[in-house]
Amino acid sequence: MTIYQHFRPEEKEFIDQVLNWKNIVEDSYAPKLTDFQDPREQEIVRSIIGSQADVKVEWFGGTLASERKRAFIFPDYFQYEEDDFQISLFELDYPKKFITLEHPQVLGSLMSLGLKRGKFGDILVDEDRIQFFVSQDVEEYIGSQLESVGRASVSIRKLPLANAIQSKESWQETSVISSSLRLDTVISAIYNLSRQKSQIYIQQGLVKVNWTLVENAAFECREYDMISVRGFGRSKIISLEGKTKRDKWKVTVGKVK
Missing domain, CATH: 3.10.290.10 (RNA-binding S4 domain)
Structure with missing residues (x-):
């Protein structure tokens, strides 16, 4: 019986990627940071790496309540910190008196920039406030390219992670x-x-x-x-x-x- 029998056929490519990450950490004795993962992907990583003795994994998505999170895979002796997850938080500025924006519009505009979904974490919405998490390696690109969402012209401001909108979802x-x-x-x-x-x-x-x-x-x-x-x-x-x-x-x- 192979490891693939526990998962969907279409998940094979991601499983191979997880196995490769594990091998890299074992061979190089250096940590590996992934893109943002959805809960199903997190469970696959947990299944493959979670019980390993020499390789550990932790997740963080910007807040403790985040759904989409980056995995940090590391040797058991490594002491990780929140900064190791390299996550940035941005808030949208737009003409709120005249325009209403929703989650799908924001995601669509971010995806239209040509980046993978894995570069973006959760999108947080609280009435007319909208924030989103991104991987730090693409924050400059997003800052220079994201000019509109729907029909609204927008700009973005970088904020400390501590200023993230707290989810009211239960x-x-x-x-x-x-x-x-x-x-x-x-x-x-x-x-x-x-x-x-x-x-x-x-x-x-x-x-x-x-x-x-x-x-x-x-x-x-x-x-x-x-x-x-x-x-x-x-x-x-x-x-x-x-x-x-x-x-x-x-x-x-x-x-x-």
């Missing part, structure tokens, strides 16, 4: 029963929808898993997956608790209140 944990781990059945269980409706939402491009559009109803869900259905909010799979006597899955999920 998660309510609950258990659901799903006949399988297919995306359509899991969505049906979480949001109390018929399977037919879940399939329609998936086919219409209204469903994302780990921030990626998924249009395959048979997509298999795993622990730590983040699921969003437009109009119904976000949820996350906290753990798979095994099967019931009727061969159905008992799933612990978190839903945004």
Whole structure:
């Protein structure tokens, strides 16, 4: 049995990358800092490196509540500090009296700069205030290139991480029963929808898993997956608790209140 059997086929490339990071740290006795990872990627890294004796890993995304985080992989004797994660915080300045900006617009504008998603952490929104975390190696480029979001002209200000907007989002944990781990059945269980409706939402491009559009109803869900259905909010799979006597899955999920 190989390590790949524990993960999705499409995750093989990322798994190979994690194994390479581990080998680099072991061979060079030097730490390795990754780009921002979503919760599913963090779980893959944790599975591969988390129990190693000689190589350790820690995550940080700008705040303790961050969802997207950078992994710092290091020899067991290395003493890391927050600065080692090389994260910068920016706040948008724009004509707030005349324009309303939302999370998707900000992400779209950042991605249009030609950088990988991994260079950006969480986007924080509090009424008309908008902040985002970035990898320090691209902050100058972003500062010179980001001139508009949607129809609004914008500028950005760098702030200390301590000035980050504190998330007001809270998660309510609950258990659901799903006949399988297919995306359509899991969505049906979480949001109390018929399977037919879940399939329609998936086919219409209204469903994302780990921030990626998924249009395959048979997509298999795993622990730590983040699921969003437009109009119904976000949820996350906290753990798979095994099967019931009727061969159905008992799933612990978190839903945004």
